[in-house]
Amino acid sequence: MTLADLLASVALTARLGPVHIGASWDDVTAALGEPREVVPMSRRSRRRSRLFGYGDLEVFVCPCREVRMVSVQTWTDTVVLPGHAGTFPGEPTHAEVVAALDRAACPWELDPDLTFRDQRTLRVPSTRAAFTFVVPEDGEPTLHVLGLPDDGHTCLEPSRPAR
Template identity: 35%
Template sequence: MIPLTALSIVTRFAATGEIGPVRCGASLNDIAETFGEPHDLGRVFRSNQWPRRYAYGDVELCVCQCRTVTMVSVSTARDPMELPDPEIDALAVFPDRMTYSQVAAALDDAGCRWAAQPDEQPDRREVRTDPAGIALVFRVDEGEAVLEQAGNWTNAHLCLSS
């Protein structure tokens, strides 16, 4: 088995919206069966107990009170970064920094459709994948665009617990 890299994990996420069991619409209980209990980052809003934020390394989840994941955000700004590795069902540390050209080539190689978003700012680029709808945000640093964050959210969740 060839070990995964941060680029391969992010590419799969961009193409499918999933990192193993981590995806919008998944049950936090199912994810915890694979990766263990997440780190509780607390409430999203001060006035309400729910939704709450949880993390597995550098992957942050927003979770409804029914324990359904409504947002997945992968922060790639730290070096090294800690990401869930679905091949070993554990968190793994990756020293990779990913550039725009590396990510674009990996998406193309994976057959993932993507498009640069038109409202680019001089120090920022954004790409959105299709059909997974993952937004990949790059920060331009000294002329090179480096991936800073990848994520998506769902508006389709109807909580039956509220």
């Protein structure tokens, strides 16, 4: 399986293993283990959302301990994802991603609001997954990140901060 094929599956289902929007952070850490904290927490930020990582998977967690946003960074030479042995070559091309989306029967469209001179974004309407590409002056666009956005969650009463 290529990285583009895996990401097409993620875009179609809005899931990467136990990670999805609205997932319980306790369920994610039970399945994947303890993550690294991408932005270390200060005392003042204990009641704020926090960003954690598993290799090149980043997970934004609300103080109520729900997953709110998910991204897979693909701009590096190699991409490491939990639950997948080894690494994937990074920076899949626009053509590779589009072909993988088509093979997965995953409808997509160009997002005109996030497409301009040096950036192009494809969106999957059913899941709102967004593939954002860097568009060089010469050469083919390469995938920078796949993101699964928040679904509009408003945390009214945080129970306890993510650890």
